[in-house]
Amino acid sequence: MSGFEPRDPDWEQRVRASIARQAFMTMLGAEIAHLAPGAVDLALPFRRELTQQHGFFHAGTTTTLADSAAGYAALSLYPKGTGVLTTEFKLNLLNPGKGERLIARGRVIKPGRTLTICRGDVYGIEGERETHVATGLFSMICLEGLDD
Amino acid sequence: MSGFEPRDPDWEQRVRASIARQAFMTMLGAEIAHLAPGAVDLALPFRRELTQQHGFFHAGTTTTLADSAAGYAALSLYPKGTGVLTTEFKLNLLNPGKGERLIARGRVIKPGRTLTICRGDVYGIEGERETHVATGLFSMICLEGLDD
Amino acid sequence: MSGFEPRDPDWEQRVRASIARQAFMTMLGAEIAHLAPGAVDLALPFRRELTQQHGFFHAGTTTTLADSAAGYAALSLYPKGTGVLTTEFKLNLLNPGKGERLIARGRVIKPGRTLTICRGDVYGIEGERETHVATGLFSMICLEGLDD
Amino acid sequence: MSGFEPRDPDWEQRVRASIARQAFMTMLGAEIAHLAPGAVDLALPFRRELTQQHGFFHAGTTTTLADSAAGYAALSLYPKGTGVLTTEFKLNLLNPGKGERLIARGRVIKPGRTLTICRGDVYGIEGERETHVATGLFSMICLEGLDD
Numbered sequence: 332m333s334g335f336e337p338r339d340p341d342w343e344q345r346v347r348a349s350i351a352r353q354a355f356m357t358m359l360g361a362e363i364a365h366l367a368p369g370a371v372d373l374a375l376p377f378r379r380e381l382t383q384q385h386g387f388f389h390a391g392t393t394t395t396l397a398d399s400a401a402g403y404a405a406l407s408l409y410p411k412g413t414g415v416l417t418t419e420f421k422l423n424l425l426n427p428g429k430g431e432r433l434i435a436r437g438r439v440i441k442p443g444r445t446l447t448i449c450r451g452d453v454y455g456i457e458g459e460r461e462t463h464v465a466t467g468l469f470s471m472i473c474l475e476g477l478d479d
Numbered sequence: 480m481s482g483f484e485p486r487d488p489d490w491e492q493r494v495r496a497s498i499a500r501q502a503f504m505t506m507l508g509a510e511i512a513h514l515a516p517g518a519v520d521l522a523l524p525f526r527r528e529l530t531q532q533h534g535f536f537h538a539g540t541t542t543t544l545a546d547s548a549a550g551y552a553a554l555s556l557y558p559k560g561t562g563v564l565t566t567e568f569k570l571n572l573l574n575p576g577k578g579e580r581l582i583a584r585g586r587v588i589k590p591g592r593t594l595t596i597c598r599g600d601v602y603g604i605e606g607e608r609e610t611h612v613a614t615g616l617f618s619m620i621c622l623e624g625l626d627d
Numbered sequence: 628m629s630g631f632e633p634r635d636p637d638w639e640q641r642v643r644a645s646i647a648r649q650a651f652m653t654m655l656g657a658e659i660a661h662l663a664p665g666a667v668d669l670a671l672p673f674r675r676e677l678t679q680q681h682g683f684f685h686a687g688t689t690t691t692l693a694d695s696a697a698g699y700a701a702l703s704l705y706p707k708g709t710g711v712l713t714t715e716f717k718l719n720l721l722n723p724g725k726g727e728r729l730i731a732r733g734r735v736i737k738p739g740r741t742l743t744i745c746r747g748d749v750y751g752i753e754g755e756r757e758t759h760v761a762t763g764l765f766s767m768i769c770l771e772g773l774d775d
Numbered sequence: 776m777s778g779f780e781p782r783d784p785d786w787e788q789r790v791r792a793s794i795a796r797q798a799f800m801t802m803l804g805a806e807i808a809h810l811a812p813g814a815v816d817l818a819l820p821f822r823r824e825l826t827q828q829h830g831f832f833h834a835g836t837t838t839t840l841a842d843s844a845a846g847y848a849a850l851s852l853y854p855k856g857t858g859v860l861t862t863e864f865k866l867n868l869l870n871p872g873k874g875e876r877l878i879a880r881g882r883v884i885k886p887g888r889t890l891t892i893c894r895g896d897v898y899g900i901e902g903e904r905e906t907h908v909a910t911g912l913f914s915m916i917c918l919e920g921l922d923d
Binding site: 569596598 | 717719721722736737744746759762763764766
């Protein structure tokens with residue numbers, strides 16, 4: 332889950348530029364917390380607009396953050412001139428989405444020419460305390476001619 | 480997938496009130512399109528804020544809509560004084576999220592005292608044309624003392 | 628989920644030959660119950676060797692049958708000179724695996740050049756009665772040069 | 776993923792007895808490789824009967840082993856007088872099932888009164904070499920009055 336060699340020397344700038352183009356990530360208020368080849372962390376500060384009916388982070392926000400962290404972990408290993416799409420994923424919601432902010436950690440499990448399989452874990456952060464909010468598996472497809 | 484008997488005579492009012500309390504659904508602009516026992520459709524009109532880097536509906540919006548439609552389909556069959564939480568789900572993204580609006584159709588496959596299993600399908604609507612954007616399976620848990 | 632056009636005129640013979648080469652399917656005692664382009668049903672008669680600790684069909688047999696029915700539904704639409712591999716799947720177990728036999732129905736939801744997405748449903752058959760044992764979603768990849 | 780406290784002092788004997796009652800595990804030839812509270816490893820030596828059409832371990836055997844390892848990892852933490860059932864799972868198949876034997880490692884991620892969430896990973900062993908064959912997530916339900 333580490334020691335991956337990026338195939339595009341400009342991988343970091345490319346990942347940052349693609350995240351910046353995601354209007355929905357801006358709307359949510361998501362921020363980059365960590366970038367390395369095959370490993371991307373995204374953070375999401377709490378706001379009332381992001382909640383479900385019990386006042387916790389909506390599962391939709393948890394999922395969006397996990398999916399994006401996993402997708403950009405995959406993209407960080409892609410060659411130039413290709414783009415990333417999620418083809419499928421599965422998420423187990425382990426604890427309510429509580430905290431000052433969520434952090435999603437996307438990690439490549441197995442890179443591939445066509446499919447890259449990633450793990451995505453989301454934690455709720457409250458001071459020093461981390462709660463495991465969700466864990467998931469993601470299949471990312473590498474598409475030629477889709478410039479991310 | 481039809482002919483379910485609601486256990487709470489006020490199920491419809493309860494589902495509407497719970498959706499209204501979801502700040503995140505309001506932020507997205509989601510609307511109720513259809514309500515029946517065990518079957519809930521939600522619609523989401525296109526806005527640029529909801530897009531990913533290629534200008535389509537972000538997979539996070541597709542997922543949020545599908546999860547909410549499935550969750551409220553389950554809640555429509557729950558007894559009074561209980562609430563619904565998604566414990567896990569899986570989504571296959573079949574086509575890009577294109578269209579004037581998305582519609583998510585949540586349907587109960589198997590109701591249960593503890594777990595209710597639902598299907599959720601999302602379509603992109605463009606005039607008369609429907610594209611199948613995503614299909615998923617959802618496990619919903621019924622929690623006592625969590626009033627939805 | 629119907630009306631698919633096979634790209635290999637010999638699809639049926641090819642599917643039958645590939646199933647016959649699966650030693651594990653023979654070991655289980657699985658049989659072909661229905662073959663059409665994009666739709667394959669497999670049946671598995673009950674035997675004590677196939678059970679888990681409570682005397683029902685083991686979830687492993689349910690899964691094997693569903694995965695194989697879905698995989699062959701995909702293969703029935705593949706061009707000559709290609710093979711099928713499951714890249715991932717998800718299964719919800721709805722009811723105990725009871726009955727004289729299981730029947731798994733694999734159906735293509737969305738065919739594709741690289742990935743074909745299928746549904747797989749398993750039923751327990753007891754006389755006239757069908758119980759819905761499991762429902763799942765499967766991603767099948769089409770591999771060139773892997774002759775099935 | 777470690778340091779779990781078993782609630783039944785006889786957990787080990789109970790897990791061994793339940794595995795012994797699974798006729799299908801005996802038919803496959805599965806063996807216990809490691810037992811600890813919340814962590815169960817099962818091994819499966821290669822035999823031609825267990826293969827798919829290309830001569831590798833059939834995905835059904837990989838899945839059965841992963842599901843059983845995960846299920847018994849959950850059962851090892853259950854109180855006396857309860858039993859375990861898989862309610863759903865998802866598996867990503869990462870590499871072909873090659874090797875002298877498969878080993879499945881089931882680990883509890885989050886124990887719960889009703890649902891216990893587990894990870895299951897399968898490796899193909901060839902001499903000193905381990906290949907990551909599959910990774911999955913499993914939801915196990917704890918049932919009262921179902922004595923495992």
